Amino acid sequence: MNTKELILEEALRQFSQKGFEGTSMSDIAGPLGISKAALYKHFESKQQIFDRIIEESEEKYKDVLEKLSVHYPDNGNDKLNKKDVDVYSGISAKGLCENVLAFVRFSMSDEYSRQVRRMLTISQFQSRELSEMYTGRYVDAMLGYDEKLFEQLIKAGVIKNGDPKALAAMFYAPVIMYMGIWDREPQRAKECEKAIRDHVEQFFLMTSKH
Amino acid sequence: MNTKELILEEALRQFSQKGFEGTSMSDIAGPLGISKAALYKHFESKQQIFDRIIEESEEKYKDVLEKLSVHYPDNGNDKLNKKDVDVYSGISAKGLCENVLAFVRFSMSDEYSRQVRRMLTISQFQSRELSEMYTGRYVDAMLGYDEKLFEQLIKAGVIKNGDPKALAAMFYAPVIMYMGIWDREPQRAKECEKAIRDHVEQFFLMTSKH
DNA sequence: TATTGTAGTTACCGAGCGGTCACCTGTCAA
């Protein structure tokens, strides 16, 4: 059995519930049935455990983003060529809607990504570095992605004209907001899921041309 | 000089920067130039200081909400009477826009409300009670307010038809999101303020009938 | 003037923390 990985798993579980400072080395060792001294055979310090979790999640996060990222065509011009327009016209409001919901459902049910998100949410005020990592991962990256997407959809004539950045915020921010409530108050999960669905629907009603 | 109030002020400053657990009694006493033992002449425990801050902010928060709350007419019918329609027709997109920006500017520049918000943001994962207080204050209350407002504006024919709840989320969520970035990374204040302005503008472009 | 209450002090307590130490034990290659 790989103790080192078990330690990382347990530490993440604890950090995501009680934060870095709220978790003691004994808290991590206890559930694993080993003494806290044993932890120091695998890691130099508590901080190193935390850092390793962050590093690992960074790697996995990049993988997910890679897969998530639809490699949409972009010829750099104001107008798309005919072939590209066809690509975007194929993107229906309903399809996008289902994409988002799938993403949300994954983010909220996958234990690992949920714990990492929660850990970063709790720890974001601990240091400037962590704060920037949180914003970078869960806000800027997603907004940037949506902004590019909407830019293309506007060019392709799928959705109405508008400021792509503002549209991205209008589309994505309610999703984070409801995911935040869902994280803090799991008993409201159903309500939040429905709200996200309603939101996405309303958004496409307002923006799509057809 | 009222030491008790000075303690509450300093404690709030510390809690909002380092959280409840990250702040020691000496951290609070030090800047006031007194010993930590002196704190116990005014409060029974560290927890009691925290609780008192929460209580006080609750009172002030209710006052602010009271003032913020436009007492718009609502006759309970599907359609408004002529007089009420006039009230709502007087509400221009630009006027609402400036209202929101004023609210945001106040929230971000007023030291007290900023510290309280930051303290609650940091502490929200500490207990279910605090978590619900955070959501209640900064999400549910604001969403509820906006929802009612949009309901009326739709009835009055000022903005296009749509799901008022979804509209409220679409309007308010980006505002919280940018305020969050602003809180975490103050160097991005200007960027966030502009983004909020652009968002509000885009929103009214998309929803207003004229 | 004597008494009392308030708001401060220093020194200290027990508990818990991150981390270290000397020691133990099973595995496995020389």
Added chain:
DNA sequence: TTGACAGGTGACCGCTCGGTAACTACAATA
């Protein structure tokens, strides 16, 4: 068989924490 090593253990270290005890300085009051 033996010696190195990985991966454990419990006892312990120094430190900080929230909180307490005993004492003091001083202002207000009877």
